[in-house]
Every structure is written in C-alpha cells, then in structure tokens.
Amino acid sequence: MSGPLTGVRVLDMTSVLMGPYATSILGDMGADVIKLESPEGDLIRQVGPSRSGAMGGMFMHANRSKRSIVVDLKKPAGRDIALALARTADVLVYNLRPQAMERLGLGYEAVAGARSDIIYVGTFGFGQDGPYAAKPAYDDLVQGLCAVPALIADAGDGTPRYAPVNIADRIVGLHALAAILAALRHRDRTGEGQRIDVPMFETMASFVLGDHFGGLSYEPPLDLGGYARLLAPDRRPFRTADGYLCAVIYTDRHWQRFIDIAGRDDWRDDPRFASHASRTRHMAEIMKSVAAIFLTRPTAEWERLLGEADIPHARMHTLDSLVNDSHLAAVGFFPILEHPSEGSVRTLRVASQWSVSQPRPERAAPRLGEHSREVLAEAGYSEAAIQRLVEARVVACPNAGD
Incomplete structure (x- = not known):
C-alpha cells in the first residue's frame, strides 16, 4: 500500500451505501479498511446482477479496497471480537x-475504553438532540424531508419524484469522509480521539438550502425561497430537431452570442435580458422561449454553432453511452480487474490525479468473510481460537470446510 492514508486502519461497521461509500474512498486512499459484516452479509450484496449471486455491482463499487470479516455481534464473543x-x-x-450500538455493547464509551484515541463516527438519520433522534432513515425519506421531491415537482409537471440516484446516501457519505479526515488531522495535532455524529437530515438540509434558502435567509424573509434558475420548468436538456442537447447560456457574453445565433435582435433591448439578476427573475419564461428555438435545428448543427460561439454545451448521455464515452476511455476511467468469484469486472478509477501519492483501489470487493481468519490472527487470536469461533458460529469464513 502506498496511498496517502497508508498506516490508517478503519473498522467499517456500515452497510448498504452511505457508510460503505465513505469507507471505500478511505480504502482507495490507502487505509486498511476491515468491513465487519453480519452472518447474513451486507444487504446490498444482493442488489443487481452478479455471477455469484452475492456481489452486485453497487456492492462491488462501494466496498472495494476492503477486507471482510463476518462476526455475529449478538453473541458475547462477537462483541469481544x-x-x-x-x-x-x-x-x-x-x-x-x-441506540442499537449501545444495545450491542459498542457505544462510544465502551469502544473508547478499548482505545481512548479512536475516532468513532456514526452516520445515521437524525441528530440525537431532536425529536427525530430514534427514527429510521433511508435515502428516499431524507430526500422527502429535505424537499427534493417538492422541488422536482415545482420544476416539472407538478408530480413529486425522488432524484434517481441515492443522492442523500452519497452526499452524507462524502461529509462523513471529510469529518474523518479532519478528525485524523486533529488527532495528529493533539492526540485526542472523539465521537462524531454525521446525521443525514441535517446534512442534506444544509445541502439543499445552500441553493434554495434565498430570501428565507433573512429575518423577516424577503421571499419564499427557491433559486429560480434551478426551478425553471424548461431547465432541462433541450429537445432539438433530432435529439437532445445540454447547453448552459449563463453569462452576459453567452447571451449576446446566443441572441446572434437565434436571430432574436429584439432581445437586446428587452429588460429581462439586461443582467444576470433580471434573467434569473424571468428565467421560467426565458427558458421556455429558448427551448422553442432549439427545436428548429438538429443536434449536430447546434453543436457546431454553440462551439463556434464558445457557449458551453454537451450531448445528453444515456447510461450505455456514458460507459462508452470517448473521454472516459482516453483517461482510462474503467480499468478491468479480475475478481476471484466474479471474473472480469469493470471498475471505476479514482477521479482525482495526484502527483506523488496517487490513490487507487488496492483490492477488489471482498467475498463475505473472505478475510475473517487473517483479520482475527492479526488481532491476536490463535488458529485454535479462531476455529472454535467458527464452530460456534460467532465468525464465518468462505472456505468449504467452515
């Protein structure tokens, strides 16, 4: 291992997506991430197709660069492990x-008793000093609480919808990652470990309101909030004469050049187009007019015209065409790895480029309990003790004999 976090060890007791996404990045950066799973395994192993039936694509990408140990935490010996x-x-x-960690005997005080300077990070639904503290949380629920479906309804046909990606899980996972790195830096300076809570609701509320707080930022409020540009119904890929095209006509220079292309000289003296502020106030009606103009030419012609005018634009990918994008191919974004149970697997390269300590996946996602024996041995368990734990079904390994 040679990444920037080489020497850091992470005990990953997370499942599904939010926590595993954060810890997979730590693993890519060189940390030794030990994924502790229940005997049933992480539920997300079953999501999507896989050759073995237990290594779905979402699991593979969110759990690479980790080792897996299976422990039944409901048994006293499992808690000891x-x-x-x-x-x-x-x-x-x-x-x-x-509350569940406390019931397992693995609350902060118990864990800090085992290692006083540990960084103990919880990623869960809600802050523990509010009335929602004990509620369960999933991505869809947090999106709803944070007004994401309502905003989509306002910007569309009035029907609330969830964003078609696990946006809350991944955003909160990134916030947890930032908190972990900052806490490691704090410990480097002071020697202090600490408990950190990263609640989904508060984190996503901050994320959404960063764009849409608007006049609600003031007391008394200046408006009802919402960023008009993002909520314009026609802020979407523009339908052309033969397809779709994404375009961002944003600055004064962009608008002047688009007016030339569109042949709409009447817009030059229209006060709605006079400044960024006035365009934002009238964005819904402006985008409706622009959408009608894009219908008049085919995609290739718009690409040529917008390219000559230096107006930002891009074709709208599907999932299939994204995977075959020429730029991603050129930068080697989809390396092929050989997995012991899944065969050839297309993975995702770490997007950032480092001049010295380049992060990279150190290992493919683990089979359930693949590293149980070696992790326990590193923790000081003898081979005989490990075998007794296996026979008592406190731990599990993938070997046929177990």
Missing part, C-alpha cells in the same frame, strides 16, 4: 442508530 478489532483501529464507522 469487535472490541479487539477496535483496539487496533484508528477509526470506527457505523450506520446503525446509536
């Missing part, structure tokens, strides 16, 4: 509700 692993870990990340 978790604490033994915590003693060797710099960071513990979980996404159970804190």
Whole structure:
C-alpha cells in the first residue's frame, strides 16, 4: 500500500451505501479498511446482477479496497471480537442508530475504553438532540424531508419524484469522509480521539438550502425561497430537431452570442435580458422561449454553432453511452480487474490525479468473510481460537470446510 492514508486502519461497521461509500474512498486512499459484516452479509450484496449471486455491482463499487470479516455481534464473543478489532483501529464507522450500538455493547464509551484515541463516527438519520433522534432513515425519506421531491415537482409537471440516484446516501457519505479526515488531522495535532455524529437530515438540509434558502435567509424573509434558475420548468436538456442537447447560456457574453445565433435582435433591448439578476427573475419564461428555438435545428448543427460561439454545451448521455464515452476511455476511467468469484469486472478509477501519492483501489470487493481468519490472527487470536469461533458460529469464513 502506498496511498496517502497508508498506516490508517478503519473498522467499517456500515452497510448498504452511505457508510460503505465513505469507507471505500478511505480504502482507495490507502487505509486498511476491515468491513465487519453480519452472518447474513451486507444487504446490498444482493442488489443487481452478479455471477455469484452475492456481489452486485453497487456492492462491488462501494466496498472495494476492503477486507471482510463476518462476526455475529449478538453473541458475547462477537462483541469481544469487535472490541479487539477496535483496539487496533484508528477509526470506527457505523450506520446503525446509536441506540442499537449501545444495545450491542459498542457505544462510544465502551469502544473508547478499548482505545481512548479512536475516532468513532456514526452516520445515521437524525441528530440525537431532536425529536427525530430514534427514527429510521433511508435515502428516499431524507430526500422527502429535505424537499427534493417538492422541488422536482415545482420544476416539472407538478408530480413529486425522488432524484434517481441515492443522492442523500452519497452526499452524507462524502461529509462523513471529510469529518474523518479532519478528525485524523486533529488527532495528529493533539492526540485526542472523539465521537462524531454525521446525521443525514441535517446534512442534506444544509445541502439543499445552500441553493434554495434565498430570501428565507433573512429575518423577516424577503421571499419564499427557491433559486429560480434551478426551478425553471424548461431547465432541462433541450429537445432539438433530432435529439437532445445540454447547453448552459449563463453569462452576459453567452447571451449576446446566443441572441446572434437565434436571430432574436429584439432581445437586446428587452429588460429581462439586461443582467444576470433580471434573467434569473424571468428565467421560467426565458427558458421556455429558448427551448422553442432549439427545436428548429438538429443536434449536430447546434453543436457546431454553440462551439463556434464558445457557449458551453454537451450531448445528453444515456447510461450505455456514458460507459462508452470517448473521454472516459482516453483517461482510462474503467480499468478491468479480475475478481476471484466474479471474473472480469469493470471498475471505476479514482477521479482525482495526484502527483506523488496517487490513490487507487488496492483490492477488489471482498467475498463475505473472505478475510475473517487473517483479520482475527492479526488481532491476536490463535488458529485454535479462531476455529472454535467458527464452530460456534460467532465468525464465518468462505472456505468449504467452515
């Protein structure tokens, strides 16, 4: 291992997506990430097709650069194993509700008793000092609470919809990642570990309101909030005479050049187009007019005209065409790895480029319990003790004999 986090060990007690996404990035950066799974395994192993039936694509991408150990935490010996692993870990990340961690005997005080300077990070639904503290949370629920479906309805046909990506899980996962890195830096300076809670609701509320707080930022409010440009019904890929094209006509210079292309000289003296502020106020009606203009020419002609005018634009990909994008191919974004149970797997390169300590996936996503024996041995368990734990079904390994 040679990444920037080489030497950092992470005990990953998360499942599904939010926590695993954050810890996979830590693993790509060189941390030794030990994924502790229940005997049933992470539920997301079953999402999507896989050759073995237990390695779906979403799991593969969110759990690479990790080792897997299976432990039944409901058994006292399983709790002892978790604490033994915590003693060797710099960071513990979980996404159970804190009350569940307490019931397992793995609350912050218990874990800090095993290692006082550990960074103990919870990624769960809600801050623990509010009335929602004990509620369960999923991506769809948090999107709804944070007005994402309502905003989509305002910008569309009036029908609330969820964003078709796990936007809350991934955004909150990135916030958890930032918190972990900052906490490691704090510990480097002070020697102090600490507990960190990263609640989904508060994190996503901040994310959404950063764009849409608007006049609600003031007391008393100046308006009802909402960024008009983002909510314009025709802010979408423009339908052309033969397809779709994405275009961003944003600055004064862009608008002057688009007016030339469109042949709409009457817009030059129209006060709606006079400044960015006035265009924003009238964005819905302006975008409706622009959408009608895009219908008059085919996509290739619009690409040529917008390219000559230096107006930002891009074709609208489908999932299939995205995977075959020429730029991504040129930068080697989809390396092929050989997985022991899945065969050839197309993975995703780390997007950032580093001049010295380039992060990269160090290993393919693990089979369930693939590293149980080696992780326990590193924690000081003898081979005989490990075998007794296997026979008692406290831990599990993928070997046929187990």
